[in-house]
Amino acid sequence: MKKIAVIGAGLTGAAAARTLVQQGFLVTVFDKGRSAGGRMSSKRTDQGYLDLGAQYFTARSDVFKQQVQLWLEGGQAEVWPCTTVLLAHEDGLSSLKSSRDEQTRFIGVPSMQSPVKALLQDIALITACRIQKLSYQQQSWSLLSDEGQIYAGFDAVLLTLPPAQAQQLMAQSSLPVRFENTADVLEPCWAVAMQAEASPAGDAIFCQHPKLRFISHQQHKTGRNSCYILHFNAAFSAEHLHKPPEFWFAEARVILSEELKIQQSIEPLVAHRWLYASQNDQVPAPGLITLPDQQLWAGGDWSYGGRLENAYLAGLKLAQAVIHSYKLQQETV
Ligand SMILES: Cc1cc2nc3c(=O)[nH]c(=O)nc-3n(C[C@H](O)[C@H](O)[C@H](O)COP(=O)(O)OP(=O)(O)OC[C@H]3O[C@@H](n4cnc5c(N)ncnc54)[C@H](O)[C@@H]3O)c2cc1C
Incomplete structure (x- = not known):
């Protein structure tokens, strides 16, 4: 069973996690906040x-x-x-x-945030956990929290953070930064x-x-x-x-x-x-950002123009990208 780490428990992360769990993936969601919801929080x-x-x-x-x-x-x-x-x-x-x-x-x-919590019901959720570094070795991801905790053994990672925060995390992880034009979206x-x-x-x-x-x-x-x-x-x-x-x-x-x-x-x-x-309406919506060789995808409301509906749709698209990638791998084995 493939293990997926979803970083960010806003509506994007919750929609992605629910879709992946329904397709048989083993998902763990991480969030720096005290509970799920992100910008949809009260x-x-x-x-x-x-x-x-x-x-x-x-x-x-x-x-x-x-x-x-x-x-x-x-x-x-x-x-x-x-x-x-x-x-x-x-x-x-x-x-x-x-x-x-x-x-x-x-x-x-x-x-x-009640709808987000409903989507995440029965899915492993680790809150008050800011991921500060990612590393990819031998086709496996490890996540390091700012409290020094290591979460290892993930086959793929989804970043569902605002682009400036995703960019910072990728830079701290020495990963190619793909957010040059989107950090201020x-x-x-x-x-x-x-x-x-x-x-x-x-x-x-x-x-x-x-x-x-x-x-x-x-x-x-x-x-x-x-x-x-x-x-x-x-x-x-x-x-x-x-x-x-x-x-x-x-x-x-x-x-x-x-x-x-x-x-x-x-x-x-x-x-x-x-x-x-x-x-920011002046910055074009960039869609999903991908590092397919490392099984990492990033997206959020900002990928498709902001708002909660677009966060939900981004979550579905992120999940579909993961599912599609593993289907392709199975077909080529
Ligand atoms: C003031 C305001 C008003 C809005 N009004 C509306 C509205 O009326 N209607 C509407 O449709 N939309 C509105 N929006 C936009 C809507 O809230 C967002 O589109 C939506 O919530 C984005 O969801 P998301 O999951 O993509 O991102 P987020 O909700 O931002 O989720 C990202 C999550 O990542 C977590 N995170 C960040 N960095 C890390 C890290 N390093 N490690 C672990 N976790 C991390 C954050 O804690 C957060 O929970 C509003 C937003 C704001 C702020």
Whole structure:
């Protein structure tokens, strides 16, 4: 039985791992985080979950629609009954404009990462384990964690990390680096959670704004704290990347009170910095990155244009690349 190491327990890694296990491979998934989910994670607090990363997902392809249907039936996802609105900013003034659409938006329940955890059920998962070096000898991979633990005997490795992190890992492993043009495909985002009552205008607020990308209120999300999550846009997040949480809380407070006209009390909860958040539209999506001679493949949401659906599809494609490679080997024996 072929042993596969999947590094990264986000949606890409989980989809790849589940597909490979279904095809009879022996899979171990590694993640540096405390649990699976990656950028699809919610932070657990005493008052409920805070969705600091992905806010919702949509399903356009048949294969992802089928998967979402399984999550809905399994109780790991539900439709987000949100009202969409646009925060426009013209001539220095902000205004909320109606922008209703027919798009169905889904969320994980009780937290965003529930669908990832469902995919990884009964699959070996090693968390709080940052892989810092890979080595390939006699057609077998060993993984070294930053705590000095060695995991050996893998026939193939899948890297499902943001490209800058995958590039760093490959460089530390003296492997040919194949990410020269893709390291900056994912851009940063500061995410800020603020306790406040919802504005009646809407709870999914798309922003055409000098500082913001998206604001959501969690009032209609099962299991969540009733609060706002503000996602600052890539340019503003990059410009102030190293500012402390207090800076972000102050920015968020001004936007909620002056631009969304929230009258009630506004309390800061959490500010989180994502160094690699979402796709830079100016950089072409590179597809999967492969080192076929060493049985190593890399991919993620960034391979196909960002977003959760593309992470899922990348996971399927990574698994198919492994399956195809072993089929070819069997045919040539
Ligand atoms: C703020 C924000 C808002 C977003 N909003 C949306 C949205 O509304 N809708 C949508 O569809 N998408 C959204 N996205 C994008 C979506 O979250 C991603 O497309 C998706 O989660 C990517 O999944 P992935 O598995 O490819 O990568 P990730 O989720 O990043 O998974 C990579 C995993 O690798 C792990 N890792 C990294 N380095 C190592 C290492 N050396 N060793 C071990 N583990 C390692 C990380 O801990 C992580 O868990 C958003 C993302 C962010 C950050």
